[in-house]
Amino acid sequence: MSSPQYTSPTLLNSLRTLGKSLHLAWQHLYKSLGPRLRKLPITDSTYFRTGPTTLQYPREQLPVPTRGRYRLHNDIDDCIVCDKCAQACPVDCIEIEAIKAPSPLGQTSNGMTKRLAATRFDIDLAKCCFCGLCTTVCPTQCLTMTPEYDYSVFDWAEHKVHFAAMAPEEHTAHK
Ligand code: SF4
Ligand code: SF4
Known part of the structure; x- marks a missing residue:
């Protein structure tokens, strides 16, 4: 061949x-x-x-779009701990505990008087469905959606974010 x-x-x-x-x-x-x-x-x-x-x-x-719904942030200095966000949340991922201050703690940036201090303000972002309802009911607009969308973690528990300004020992003392 x-x-x-x-x-x-x-x-x-x-x-x-x-x-x-x-x-x-x-x-x-x-x-x-x-x-x-x-x-x-x-x-x-x-x-x-x-x-x-x-x-x-x-x-x-x-x-990201300006009206996008991404990672939540609470500007705790402006929070009056009214609990409205937790009540509006359809998946119960906001945990709030508060103590009454003996005297007003100051004013928020929109002029509301702060009478409660947050001993706990946790949001479990692993459960959050980013519906945005909590931000719409917030009377001081301190709870907002940020443009941050990439927040991968190694440990699932790290998705629970803590916004209360009190230290854990102070938190336990007020329980
Ligand atoms: S965005 Fe929706 S699911 Fe997430 S914390 Fe707010 S109310 Fe709850
Ligand atoms: S609704 Fe706003 S002011 Fe009220 S507890 Fe939630 S974050 Fe704070």
């Missing part, structure tokens, strides 16, 4: 095909690197039109 013979037109065709495919690959590569080579910010409206579809996370991050 004789070995296949390659004629020069076949070789030329192969080289031409190889050249075309390399050219095409280079075009796509250039397109995908374009926004990065031109140092376009990810917020530029043309970033994904001619560029990459995969983000180099965490180096690149999409801006």
